[in-house]
Amino acid sequence: MYKKVFSLPLAVLAIALLASACVGNKKYTALQSDYTELQTKYKDLDLKFLNSQHELTNAKSRVTDLEEQIAQYKSNVNSLQAALDKCLTNSGQGNANIAKLVDEINASNKYIQHLVNTKAKSDSLNMVLTNNLTRSLSREEMQDVDVQVLKGVVYISLSDNMLYKSGSYEISPAAGETLGKIAKIIMDYKEYEVLIEGNTDNVPISQKNIRNNWDLSALRASSVVQALQNDYGVDPKRLTAGGRGEYNPIASNDTEAGRTRNRRTQIIITPKLDQFMELIDKAPESSQDGDTTVTEQDTTTY
Structure with a gap:
């Protein structure tokens, strides 16, 4: 983690105070203007530093994802190469079988490259989405909003202190501006599905009309879904509300700080599942007699 290097020396303030007592109004006014x-x-540099930290975290996450996928691809290619080597040593199979195996390897490599290209497009869109969102939020809003990209999915985590009235599932008036900025991003990326997921700490709820933390988390997620639909015009067909209660903690519930982190609502933005299922269906298939069938690759942008 990088340490902030921006600081405003206290000496500037001391000089300004000294100047106000020792120099004329004109010089004092000039010093006050400089201060x-x-x-x-300082405030602008601090905000740029905060945005840079978010961008660096997201970049590291994408690099990790790509490294994992490349390792898998290499493993597949090595397996196919081993099969080819075995075929070459078995002269009784003849050149016909070798040619078919080469064709299968080429078809698999073509499909792998298509998957890599598709993931790169998806990662680029996720980066643009994340950058647009973080740049639209103020420094104060960023203290209650955490944006991450994990394995091709955008997670926007909102603190309950900002979103809801205390002990309630009603959205507070102060959260409206922040939700509006998030809704604009969701509206700009119409090909993405949106899951609203409520989470709580493990402290039992004691309200007459709320049975337990499961109820509270689901009601809070439903409140955000309805706000996105009714107040900001997000298509309800894209929205899903779910509650996970106290069973998806990200910190220990043994401390107040940990419980505060666990009380959150996540807006999860992900490409539509049916698009990825189409990619799987278009994978090259080998027939029983050794012939390789390669389907035309989809060029849809995700």
């Missing part, structure tokens, strides 16, 4: 300008530059 105000330095404050503005």
Whole structure:
């Protein structure tokens, strides 16, 4: 984790105070103006630093995902190469079987390349989506919103303190502006599905109309879904609400800080599942007699 290097020396403030007592109004006004300008530059640099940290975290996540996929692809190619080597040593199979195996390897490599290209397009869209969202949020909003990309899925985690009234599933008026910015991003990426997932800590709820934390988490997710639909015009066919109660913690419930982190609502943005199923259906298939069938690859942008 990079350490912030931006600081505003206290000496500037001391000089300004000293100047106000020792120099005339004109010089004092000039010093005050310089101090105000330095404050503005400091706030801008601090915000840019925060955005850079988010972008670096997302970039590391994408690199890890690509490394895992490349390792899998290499393993597949090595397996096919081993089969080819075995075929070459078995002269009784003849050149016909070798040619068929080569064709199968080529077809598999072509499909693998198509998957790599498709994932690269998806990763690029996710990066643009994430950058657009983080840049639209203020520094204060970023304290209650965490944006991550994990294995091709965008996770937007919102703290309950910001979203809801205390002990309730009603959305607070203060959360409206932040939800509006998130809704705009969702509207811009119409080919993505959106899952709203409620999470709580393990402290039992004690309200007459709410049975337990399962109820609370599901009701909170439903409140966000209905706000996105009714207040911001998001197509309800793209939305799903779910509650996970206390059973999906990201921190220990033994401390107040941990319980605060666990009380969250996640907006999960993911490409439509049927698009990936189409890719799987288009994988090259080998017939029983050794012939390889290669289907035309889809060029849909995700």
